[in-house]
Amino acid sequence: MSEYQYYEFQAIERPLTKDELEQVRGLSSRATISATHFVNEYHYGDFRGDERKLMEQLYDAHLYFANWGSRRLMLRLPTALLPARSAAPYCAEDALTRWTRKGHLLLDFSYQAEDGGEWDFETSFTLASFTTLRAELAAGDLRPLYLAWLSALTRWELEEDVDEDEYTSTLEPPVPAGLAHLTGPQQTLADFLHVDPHLLTAAARASGTAPSQAIDKDALIAWIRALPPHEKDSLLLDAALGTAPQPGPALLARHRTVSHGTAQPSAAARHRSAAELLDAAHEVRTEHTRQQEQARAQTRRAEQRARESHLDRLAENTQQAWQDIAHLIGKKQPGLYDTAVTLLKDLREVHDRAGTPEEFARRLHDLRERHRGKPSLMRRLTDAGLTAR
Known part of the structure; x- marks a missing residue:
């Protein structure tokens, strides 16, 4: 059983300097490294670097996953865009941790498969699928x-030693708007972290509609014009010197808040308990199962109606069907043999419905005798149960 690990880092705010590149190159001789990216795959051995320190010092995003079920996504963004206190209510052991370093908030999303789980040899992710999350968070989403x-709650539900009172006493964090309609990167994150889709549906019932992320350029121009001159001068100076985070995300976040709000949660909303959410998820799952069974039953009925209609048409001219079978066999092509066998099976059912199975058996016997020198056809007939009764 071969091990597989994937590491990727990306610098977004600024590229790495020459000295920083040399530092990173010292961690791996096989990685693909540039001033903004680090990518490496391991089929044996381990990464020699410290992901946490690299994120604190150099990079703004990091992705890791292994085929034994470990997954990790780290994002770094300025605390001016997302204060640590805003992230605190959502932190949960083994799912999300946060800390600050030198004016930046670092978020560590993680998932670890339970011991004994199946290894995953097919799943593949790239950091490009997640980096937009950083901008969304910076905009207040x-x-x-x-x-x-x-x-975390999805995994908690699977644990066997949890007291029921814990589920009742544990309250959800503030519910942001737009849970019913996630962005593409958010849906990828939900899949990455193995969020129960039924639990997500239940949680979304208390989530309002997310405001549009479309930018009204004219409104943005008017808003920027109204900013105090000294503030605009300060923003331009910081941007020119690179002494502060890129001002774009912060400005857009402020503009969206003023114009049509953000996907931030409502402080007035009631916080549901973990028990309530899990019960609601069970209801969603039960209803989803019922709808699936209903849909399958409808599909079976439609298929049966189509089948009956086909057999009715075939029964109207069985002689033509026998002629078609003879024509198909006469071509001496394996693919057409298969078509002939299918038609024979249909004819058998037609004769059974009409109460004339003996006639079918007689004609099948004659057909087998007539073509007994065709072993490929004989094998197909036998495999399909088209033998003398």
Whole structure:
């Protein structure tokens, strides 16, 4: 059983300096490294670096996953865009941790498969699928954080030694708007963290509609013009010197808040308990199962009606069907043999419905005798149960 590990880092705010590149190159001789990216795959051995320190010092995003079920996504963004206190309510052991370092908030999303789980040799992710989450968080969209909390609850439900009172006393964090309609990166994060989709549906019942993320350029221009001159001068100076985070995300977040709000949660909303959410998820799952069974039953009925209609048409001219079978066999092609066998099986059912199975048996016997020198056809007939009765 071969091990597989994937490591990827990305610098977004600024590229690495020459000295920093040399530092990173010292960690791996096989990685693909540039001033903004680090990518490496391990089929044996381990990464020699410290992911936490690299994120604190150099990079803004990190992705890791292994085929034994370990998954990790780390994001770094300025505390001016997302204060640590905003992320605190969503932190949960083994799902989301957060800390600050030198004016940045670091978020560590993680998932660890239970011991004994099946190894995953097919799943593949790249960091590009997740980096937009950083901009969403910077704009005040806290849905990624709530998804991490749901991931923790999904795993918590599977534990066997949890007191029922804990489920009742544990309350959910503030529910952000838009849970019913996640962005693409948010849905990828939910899949990455194995969030129970039924639990997500239940949680979304208390989530309002997310405001549009479309930018009204004219409104943005008017808003920027109204900013105090000294503030605009300060923003431009910081951008030119690179002494502060890129101002774009913060400005857009402020503009969205003023114009049509963000996906941030409502402080007035009631916080549901973990027990309530899990019970609601069970109801969603039960209803989903019922709908699936109903849909399958409808499909079976439709298929049966189509089958009956086909047999009715075939029964109207069985002689033509026998002629078609003879024509197909006469071509001496394996694919057409299969078509002939299918038609014979249909004819058998037609004769059974009409109460004339003896006639079918007689004609099948004659057909087998006539073509007994065709071993490929004989084998197909036998495999299909088309033998003398």
